[in-house]
């Protein structure tokens with residue numbers, strides 16, 4: 308069914324084993340994430356990068372590099388390209404060339420989860436899926452609920468009971484069935500997996516289907532285009548399940564293979580909260596796989612992910628790129644959160660603030676050099692969270 312695209316097959320992210328792309332797939336036989344492979348030579352023949360830039364400014368301008376068949380009109384809520392905002396005060400402080408924030412808060416449902424979920428829901432709809440479920444810390448569930456409403460697919464969202472209220476309400480308003488779970492996102496994941504085994508729904512859990520990565524990949528494609536096909540020196544990414552980091556790294560490899568970018572790849576920095584840092588621990592201990600983080604806790608709900616199926620893909624990308632995995636404290640997140648709002652006028656979500664805190668740590672450790680251009684990710688709207696209350700104290 309998934310014909311008329313440039314997709315050739317799916318490949319296991321760990322073993323490389325190949326799987327057909329014309330049927331609904333979940334994970335590989337090794338139980339690891341599946342990556343979408345394209346006929347890049349054919350894409351290079353079919354389209355030039357200059358042509359893409361004349362299309363509408365949305366993720367769909369990269370159509371040839373996406374899995375949805377070219378003749379299929381996407382189910383869409385307006386997935387616009389997001390701006391790169393500068394942080395002049397921060398740039399001056401750290402003596403960098405440029406600190407840029409990719410402001411993902413402007414996407415449908417107010418977070419970059421829309422990029423991944425629009426692709427997953429489109430592909431599921433194409434394969435005739437009628438019911439889906441997702442374990443979520445909030446933003447993914449909201450995006451999933453919105454796109455499923457649009458596609459006419461029934462949806463179940465499983466959230467930790469302390470998920471921010473705005474997200475819970477948003478999910479319910481979109482008509483999803485909300486399950487509040489006394490536990491973490493991976494506990495929610497077990498319930499989703501059990502329901503899938505019983506045939507109740509198709510699971511859209513992070514990296515348990517092949518297409519969310521492809522949607523998140525568009526962050527890397529946009530970044531390349533917006534910076535004149537010249538990638539930045541370093542990227543700071545708030546890492547939970549790691550879809551975005553893995554997706555961008557995949558995007559850069561595809562762009563290089565197409566001959567659309569040259570020069571060196573950015574160093575990838577996976578930023579985690581000190582209260583939930585399984586990837587940082589594995590990075591520091593030179594492990595390829597991470598172990599579960601117990602008693603996870605952080606204000607940055609989107610990165611409160613104790614265990615990630617794509618741990619090795621995150622760690623591979625970080626190491627290959629010459630980057631690092633860094634943990635930031637709650638206090639460092641709060642300080643960065645306030646500083647960017649107060650000094651540069653950019654009100655981020657706590658996960659976005661964590662990337663700024665991560666940059667500051669990298670700067671202290673000499674991991675970034677004067678004059679470099681770095682990109683942070685503000686992945687959601689600040690309004691989806693309980694903002695820190697600093698006025699009633701005064």
Ligand SMILES: *Cc1c(COP(=O)(O)O)cnc(C)c1O
Pocket residue numbers: 418420446447513545546547548549550551552609610656658659686687
């Ligand atoms: C999901 C989420 C993240 C983590 O993204 P991954 O690609 O899954 O690692 C970071 N920030 C916010 C706001 C999120 O919703």
